[in-house]
Amino acid sequence: MKSDKNMISRLALWMGDDALIIGHRLSEWCGHAPILEEDIALANIALDCLGQANSWLKLAAEYGYPNKTEDDLAFFREAGDFTNLQLLEQPNGDFAKTIVRQFLFDALRILFYEKLFLFADENVAGISGRALKEIKYHFRHSRSWLIRLGDGTPESHMRIIRALEELWEFTNEMFEYDETGARLASLDLIPGTESLKENWYILISSAFREAGIDIPGQDRYFSTGSRNGMHTEYLGHLLAEMQITARSFPGAKW
Amino acid sequence: MVKEPIEIRKEIFNLLSQIPDPEIPVLNIVEMGIVRDAYIVNGKLKVNITPTYSGCPAMKPIEDDIVKLLEESGYQASEVNLVYYPPWTTDWLTHEAKHKLEEYGIAPPQNTDESHDLNYQFTGILCPFCNSADTRLTSVFGSTSCKSLHYCNACQQPFEHFKCS
Structure with missing residues (x-):
């Protein structure tokens, strides 16, 4: 029983880290988006992600980190302790890059939450059931922008291609699990890497086809090791900004 | 006389329906489906609430409102728990x-x-x-x-x- 809780804690940690880091990145758009509706949209999506991160990290703490809270996990760990995908810590770039990053991740998350919603543990099932509905709104948003920009002007088309070129190397590790992930997949509790990759391709390829954009091939360098704490230099900078208030004023309330 | 659990639940739900949703004040938190259950364990009143959207910033004020109202109504040692299952739905x-x-x-x-x-x-x-x-x-x-x-x-x-x- 104990090891079950430890496994769920680990799963909750990477679900939470993913949501936290993408949520923080999206929140950087607040006040900077190209139009008011998009400013509101990106802030709303960021809020959903931070809410999901809060639920997951709370669960991770409850099941695997005695005497720690969700805030301890978010604000008092170092870059090497974070298990988020490297894709999500990449800087926002232009609006096209943010949209491509979001779309690649939203498609993955839908497939994850559809599976986790069936989990026997009610906390996992409940958080996932709620999050799945939120992510579907995110997915429709990122998908429609991807098509609009890809199938838009020569400039917007070129920007989507450039963003995809820059981000593609971070997609392979979506289908790479740590030891716990492999165990959970072998028990059919989370999607298996092969079927996950196949279904993810199905979800993304129809949108890229509509956008008139070719999906890059496999003949390149791919990042690896996120789930075991490998990151690009960008995560450290992100954490420095995200964690500074909590670390400078421990226990601060307002 | 000891009250039946169903009576306690009804009483607490009635009481909590005085609390408006902070963001949509025309609805109260019972109508919103946020209050899921109320029961007494070892003399302590427990209220289960469920979050609407994962990141809904209204959840914390709602929790505070519940604790405050229950205290004012004579329930000294109440406890509010956040439950995730079944997930909240507009249904x-x-x-x-x-x-x-x-x-x-x-x-x-x-x-x-x-x-x-x-x-x-x-x-x-x-x-x-x-x-x-x-x-x-x-x-x-x-x-x-x-x-x-x-x-x-x-x-x-x-x-x-x-x-x-």
């Missing part, structure tokens, strides 16, 4: 609640495809002011997590819609 809004939303100028949740179908297009959301279906989506994301923005071509009013979720 839990009562007919009366949906009607109140409409009166308030927010189009209530209408089509459940909205929360499932990835190809859903948000057409024909009824305008809460003139009831026309000739409306268009301005943005799926609005002033709060639970609402989208629309425009009525018939009466030329922008309006909000409580997303089906």
